[in-house]
Amino acid sequence: MINQVYRLVSPRQFEVTYKDRSLQSDCIVVRPTYLSICAADQRYYTGSRGKEAMEKKLPMALIHEGIGKVVYDPSGEYKTGTLVVMVPNTPTEKDEIVAENYLRSSKFRSSGYDGYMQDYIFLNRDRIVVLPEEMDPHVAAFIELITIAMHSIVRFETKAHARRNTFGVWGDGNLGFITSLILKKRYPDSKVIIFGKKQYKLDHFSFIDEAYQIDQVPEDLVIDHAFEAVGGKGSQSAISQIIDHIYPEGSISIMGVSEYPVEINTRMILEKGIILIGSSRSGRSDFVNTVEFMKEHSEFVEYLGSLVGDVHEVRTIQDIIDAFEKDLTSSWGKTVMEWKI
Numbered sequence: 001m002i003n004q005v006y007r008l009v010s011p012r013q014f015e016v017t018y019k020d021r022s023l024q025s026d027c028i029v030v031r032p033t034y035l036s037i038c039a040a041d042q043r044y045y046t047g048s049r050g051k052e053a054m055e056k057k058l059p060m061a062l063i064h065e066g067i068g069k070v071v072y073d074p075s076g077e078y079k080t081g082t083l084v085v086m087v088p089n090t091p092t093e094k095d096e097i098v099a100e101n102y103l104r105s106s107k108f109r110s111s112g113y114d115g116y117m118q119d120y121i122f123l124n125r126d127r128i129v130v131l132p133e134e135m136d137p138h139v140a141a142f143i144e145l146i147t148i149a150m151h152s153i154v155r156f157e158t159k160a161h162a163r164r165n166t167f168g169v170w171g172d173g174n175l176g177f178i179t180s181l182i183l184k185k186r187y188p189d190s191k192v193i194i195f196g197k198k199q200y201k202l203d204h205f206s207f208i209d210e211a212y213q214i215d216q217v218p219e220d221l222v223i224d225h226a227f228e229a230v231g232g233k234g235s236q237s238a239i240s241q242i243i244d245h246i247y248p249e250g251s252i253s254i255m256g257v258s259e260y261p262v263e264i265n266t267r268m269i270l271e272k273g274i275i276l277i278g279s280s281r282s283g284r285s286d287f288v289n290t291v292e293f294m295k296e297h298s299e300f301v302e303y304l305g306s307l308v309g310d311v312h313e314v315r316t317i318q319d320i321i322d323a324f325e326k327d328l329t330s331s332w333g334k335t336v337m338e339w340k341i
């Protein structure tokens with residue numbers, strides 16, 4: 001069959017390419033229904049990812065957050081119409097120590113490999129996880145981002161010491177919101193504190209124990225462990241502030257992506273015996289955990305509804321551009337594309 005792939009060819013410019021795909025394979029074919037824009041996609045769309053990466057990775061279909069419906073399963077395991085979330089990481093080998101999302105050989109969609117902006121997505125059998133039909137599709141569209149927070153927290157749980165009285169989350173955006181919410185659900189007796197730049201964003205964190213603007217943090221405030229969900233230029237000052245406020249031997253889970261190297265006060269990392277935990281992307285087990293968590297905690301999904309920003313119906317390439325442009329001007333939440341192209 002001929003599949004249409006909508007690829008970014010240069011900043012702000014998409015082109016359709018036609019790819020002949022055989023149905024005589026083991027791949028499951030999924031029709032995307034709702035897709036969501038990640039900060040990483042915006043770095044490619046605007047060209048801020050840097051010349052070298054743009055030249056190396058483009059042309060490429062963007063988007064790695066999305067759900068869809070099975071249209072063809074060669075083995076018949078999944079019925080046509082089954083609602084699924086797609087796993088963007090595609091491992092090519094297994095390792096008993098290194099998780100699939102850290103293997104250098106893995107292929108990640110919309111980072112050098114075509115993402116979900118296509119008519120149909122061809123996926124290996126273990127790259128889908130079935131969703132309940134009744135799940136809010138606008139929230140389900142960004143499950144991948146929820147798996148990032150889940151992965152980071154699970155990783156923290158295996159590596160950090162056991163005192164978990166107070167958590168600090170830096171970043172009053174999407175990932176900060178999701179991370180704080182999961183922490184609050186997993187650790188109801190712990191204090192979760194959010195640190196951000198703007199009061200109107202902090203006001204969305206209605207479930208949080210305490211919220212601070214970063215220039216108004218009490219000097220004597222101390223946390224056991226921190227999660228950084230800032231990225232970009234703000235990462236440096238966030239990590240620096242975390243180091244100031246963390247209790248000795250605490251852990252800092254870093255999730256924010258920065259284009260340039262970030263300076264870190266290593267002297268204080270040493271003096272306080274801090275554990276730094278880098279965390280990137282996610283794998284199938286994180287999707288399974290996350291979907292189970294969402295099924296068990298309906299109020300968690302309801303809270304996430306407040307992250308749904310603009311929902312954009314996409315029928316043309318111009319609609320894709322409009323959705324990306326609108327996303328750039330929105331100050332809160334996730335932009336979702338209803339994929340009708």
Ligand SMILES: NC(=O)C1=CN([C@@H]2O[C@H](COP(=O)(O)OP(=O)(O)OC[C@H]3O[C@@H](n4cnc5c(N)ncnc54)[C@H](OP(=O)(O)O)[C@@H]3O)[C@@H](O)[C@H]2O)C=CC1
Binds near residue numbers: 171175195234281
């Ligand atoms: N590790 C991974 O696998 C993944 C990483 N990410 C990365 O995570 C980062 C956050 O993503 P997302 O939440 O969607 O982005 P957002 O822009 O929604 O969130 C970042 C927030 O941090 C705020 N901020 C800026 N500086 C500071 C600071 N010093 N202290 C506290 N808050 C600050 C920003 O405020 P303002 O806008 O006012 O500057 C913004 O509200 C990005 O770098 C993204 O690429 C995303 C997905 C996966």
Ligand SMILES: O=C(CO)[C@H](O)[C@H](O)COP(=O)(O)O
Binds near residue numbers: 043257
């Ligand atoms: O968003 C992400 C995962 O959800 C990652 O941050 C993203 O994959 C990083 O990729 P790149 O190196 O292409 O910016």
Ligand SMILES: [Zn+2]
Binds near residue numbers: 038040
């Ligand atoms: Zn992402």
